[in-house]
Amino acid sequence: MEDDDLSRLLRQHASRHPAGEALRAKVRTQITLQAVAQEPRTKPAWRERLARWLRIPALAGAGGLAVGIVLTLAVVLLLPRLAPDNALPDELVAAHVRALQVGPLYEVASSDRHTVKPWFQGRLDYAPTVLDAPLREQGFALLGGRVQAVQGRPTAVLAYQVRLHKIALYTWPAERGAASETLQRRGFNLVRWGDGAMQYWAVSDVDAAELQRFAAAWQAAYALRR
Secondary structure (H helix, E strand, O other), X not given: OOHHHHHHHHHHHOOEEOOOHHHHHHHHHHHHHHHHHHOXXXXXXXXXXXXXXXXXXXXXXXXXXXXXXXXXXXXXXXXXXXXXXXXXXXXXXXXXXXXXXXXXXXXXXXXXXXXXXXXXXXXXXXXXXXXXXXXXXXXXEEEEEEEEXXXXXXXXXXXXXXXXXXXXXXXXXXXXXXXXXXXXXOOEEEEEEEEOOEEEEXXXXXXHHHHHHHHHHHHHHHHHHO
16 A cells, blocks of 8 residues: 555544644654755655654544653655665575575676676676775685666675675765774674765674674775775
């Protein structure tokens, strides 16, 4: 059922009274936080739907129950939009595991960035940064690259190797820089960072300290090229 269909059914059949100000304040706070985190990628359509919801009175019953129902509906309908990155680490790990098991780990095989970077032309609407020699000096060898669907959008993935461990580096455009952050999912480590132009997620079964070293080596090499 579409959001508009549900709204129409509520208008036609539900008893109602206005949602409380406390609920409105909570949702407004979430809108503000999401706007700061996601602009300009966030589209205004979902905000308009939310505004309509806040104008539609809640289902009848005790005041607390009605507020709870409205909050539940808002969470069900809007949670994927308010917190789109919650499932991202799991998706990246799953994609990395799939590439390791059945492939492809890379679609263009080369340790030369002048081969890997041009391969992405015509496959993406952006040009990913590719680093080779500076990382190889730190023990991280470029293997190649591929295009992977991440959250429904074509995304550049660079494959590196340190000893017997494979590292997948996912990268896409971002409007803001981000401090390095380390996470773990299902025994895999992830390091996230941004440089103001691109966002990066490194995924590997290598230990967290080594993956952080990879991220630091990447950032240092990138800073020297600017």
